[in-house]
Amino acid sequence: MAANPAAGPASLRGRAEIREALIDVVEAIRSGESRVLVLRGEPGIGKSALLEHAIEIGSEARVERAAGVESEAELPFAGLHDLCAPMLDHAERLPPPQRDALRAVFGLGVNGRPNGLFVGLAVLSLFREVGRERPLLCVVDDAQWLDSASAQVLGFVARRLERAPIGLLLAARGSAELGEFAGLEEIEVDRLPESDSRELLASVVRVPLDEGVRDRLVAESCGNPLALVELARAMARSDDGHAPLPAAGPTTARSALSKWSRHGQDGRVPDRGSERSMAVILRL
Numbered sequence: 001m002a003a004n005p006a007a008g009p010a011s012l013r014g015r016a017e018i019r020e021a022l023i024d025v026v027e028a029i030r031s032g033e034s035r036v037l038v039l040r041g042e043p044g045i046g047k048s049a050l051l052e053h054a055i056e057i058g059s060e061a062r063v064e065r066a067a068g069v070e071s072e073a074e075l076p077f078a079g080l081h082d083l084c085a086p087m088l089d090h091a092e093r094l095p096p097p098q099r100d101a102l103r104a105v106f107g108l109g110v111n112g113r114p115n116g117l118f119v120g121l122a123v124l125s126l127f128r129e130v131g132r133e134r135p136l137l138c139v140v141d142d143a144q145w146l147d148s149a150s151a152q153v154l155g156f157v158a159r160r161l162e163r164a165p166i167g168l169l170l171a172a173r174g175s176a177e178l179g180e181f182a183g184l185e186e187i188e189v190d191r192l193p194e195s196d197s198r199e200l201l202a203s204v205v206r207v208p209l210d211e212g213v214r215d216r217l218v219a220e221s222c223g224n225p226l227a228l229v230e231l232a233r234a235m236a237r238s239d240d241g242h243a244p245l246p247a248a249g250p251t252t253a254r255s256a257l258s259k260w261s262r263h264g265q266d267g268r269v270p271d272r273g274s275e276r277s278m279a280v281i282l283r284l
């Protein structure tokens, strides 16, 4: 573990409270306790960055990870497959019905849809077997896109970890009903305070920015790190001081970006003052 994980990596601004919660997860599993934590928040707010931070500070643990993929949301057990495949060598120690259920999920055994309860129990047993050797940290990003079969199994497992060195960290977009993960401990990843946004901006821009430009970038990004980075990038790309509106991006970032269009014609930043001559060079 890093000497002072609460200080965080140089690249991660703010988030002291959430980092403390992640340290708690890491320390709990190191001492044989289970923990489950769901990070929720709007696109670009920093959920994945926080998961990466958890992996960094939890490097003593065995880390297994998966991510929901929108195009695979209809494929039963696709997410679970990604998460569990590297641990399958421990399946031999499972009771035969659980082992068979797991095999069926992975297309290695009997055909037909496996029994959901047995799959849930099998994954629980698998995690416990792996945890006997070393604390296990399971990290699932973009959980909003997990296929429902995987989400159901992980929700089942998350509620039954009890005393075992197993951590389950999930990140999901939005604040609507969490479905299979409802009722689990969760933290809302809020917008960055202005001071952290300023620090983040300073860390991605190599040259001193005109104060007015800096203020506008910080204000327009509304505390969303992705929006801030994208806005700075858009400014950097324009060698005449105009920032063309990016064509795509997560909804919130895009809506923050779209505000540029209100300041000038055809989605470009107005041609004024230091913005005209700005050739911003980013550390990206």
Ligand SMILES: Nc1ncnc2c1ncn2[C@@H]1O[C@H](COP(=O)(O)OP(=O)(O)OP(=O)(O)O)[C@@H](O)[C@H]1O
Pocket (backbone or CB within 6 Å): 011, 012, 013, 014, 015, 041, 042, 043, 044, 045, 046, 047, 048, 049, 050, 142, 173, 200, 225, 226, 229, 250
């Ligand atoms: N606290 C932070 N300090 C510095 N940079 C950050 C911070 N949070 C996020 N970022 C940066 O902002 C960008 C977006 O963050 P991230 O990908 O983690 O968002 P997200 O919430 O996972 O978004 P999505 O819902 O689209 O997956 C990344 O480049 C990330 O490194």
Ligand SMILES: [Mg+2]
Pocket (backbone or CB within 6 Å): 047, 048, 049, 141, 142
């Ligand atoms: Mg993400």
